[in-house]
Amino acid sequence: MSKYRTHTCGELTLNNKDQTIKLSGWINKKRDHGNLLFLDLRDHYGLTQCVIDEGKKIFKEIEKLPLETVLQVEGRVLAREKDTINKNLNTGEIEVGIEKFKILATTKELPLPVFSDQEYSEEIRLKYRFLDLRRNKIHNNIILRSKIISFIRSEMQKYGFLEYQTPILTSSSPEGARDFLVPSRLNPGKFYALPQAPQQFKQLIMVSGFDKYFQIAPCFRDEDARADRSPGEFYQLDLEMSFVEQEDVFIIVEELFVNLFKEFSSKKLLHEKFPRIPFDEAMLKYGTDKPDLRNPLEIADITEIFKRDDVNFEIFKKLVIKGSIVRGIVTKNTSEKPRSFFDGIDKWAKDEGSSGLAYFSIENSEKLSAKGPVGKFFSEESLKEIMTKMNAEVGDTIFMSCGNKVEVEKLLSNARNRIANELNLIDENVFSFCWVVDYPMFEMDENTKKIEFSHNPFSMPQGNTDNLDLSEPLKLKAFQYDIVCNGIELSSGAIRNHKPDLMYRLFEIAGYSKEKVNEKFSGMINALSYGAPPHGGIAPGIDRIVMLLAEEKNIREVTMFPMNQNAQDLMMNAPSEVDEKQLKELYISKRKK
């Protein structure tokens, strides 16, 4: 038996009535009646009400103890009177009559009350994270995170995957995000990089014949933070399989996600067989490659309408002649909405930096007509064509954006969310997964006009890979896929290119010579030359999965010791200055800004 306790603060019930027990925990709350004191003792497992009255010698001493004192209490388990039972507590039918106590640790005045539903500033929460983490909600989020990770591990093992560790100190790679660098003492002037993902290693594991790999892998990227993106580090469920095609990966991953989300959430899954949306279709219908399918609104292209002679919307028509496109969103039964609704959306669009969203509603008094600021520019015939193209009916409203493809996609993608929120179209009680597939292998950098890998340079292009036509690289699709849930990108993956000759050809298109590839990806390219199995995988983000299941909007709510937005740990004071001696050993001198 423990020196400190016979039971935890969450387990005593009427079954323990009249037993003499010992509890240890923090003073969560006191209710002091002067001659009678209630004291809630809290530990990881729960809360137990302890009680003492002035009849006891120790009453005065215990009455003075401040909240969050760590206390050991010895006493008898008493049944509560019927009308004093607390149904909100597991231990609510009993209380402990305090006979002895011992202070295990005292506390200074709290910078942050533990017992409170108040919200605190991020600064104080992160500085005193150990106090913040005692609080119910975040404590439970962290427990949930642990359970999710355990569940994932056991599922993966069930599917025949084995967990392997990969190095944390590795080499910098030219692709992708900014690296965190670590100077090498033994190799002056040279640097390790922290892995942005164990991408090359997991492929090497496949080449090494291990067949099915997974890892709850830390990943490091030196990029700026967002609410759903920690600065610096995050975790992925990294997995890779040999002798598979895209379909084989999908089967495993869908099973994992369905089981996981059913286990940890009561929200419904909109699809247990995740819809597959080609990248091009996603960009057209949703304006983004991470569509929120809970949102029923879809985007349609109506550029052709503005080439008609009976449409007089000159601003758009001129832009269309110059090569702009027009796309729109239909909202159902909104023609009677007040003017403020439409103006609000138009104003929002202008605040987004666009020229706004043109709109009209379709009416039918004697004949079809369009109501709204630009309605008068559309003939009855042109309205009929729009209605067919956009699947719109009388009473619906059409919001339109004109510009180049990237601008229009971006604005309408945001407008889709904005309008759906305004109209309350999103069911918060479902998870809606989908796959986005058929990503382009390459894309054009808008600024440099150079062709670059659009995602992962190691992805396998689609088509006959023995004799692939690379004359139009921008049309080449890859076996590259993403999982999206409720508009959040959870992971991306690919079938990998295990053919070194093909890989050299692809890298050449992106401007990497054979020598450069050999230098920068030596481990990989060398390994592929010695019999690499066809393989592929994916890497879902653990933090975002936990966010979805915990229903949190901020990643810090599911991270035990997060950094702030400026990538500082306010509790540990990281990053910090180091001694000149340390720098010297590393052959590093500081450079003026």
Add this chain to the structure above:
RNA sequence: GGGGGUGUAGCUCAGUUGGUUAGAGCGAUCGCCUGUCACGCGAUAGGUCGAGGGUUCGAGUCCCUUCACUCCCGCCA
């Protein structure tokens, strides 16, 4: 790198058009209270109004600069 929001007691916040000695709740300290579970009641302490500068007879309030936190854009194969 750019844009928005916030910053007043240990914590969460209020503070009018610029006008007396800057307030409340929680917490702390002290006192009263025997069935509370956000216990109740009374008192006390606690303030560089983020910092610096300016306008003004007078600044928490207006102006400028700056710092911190946060959200977004860029960035994130």
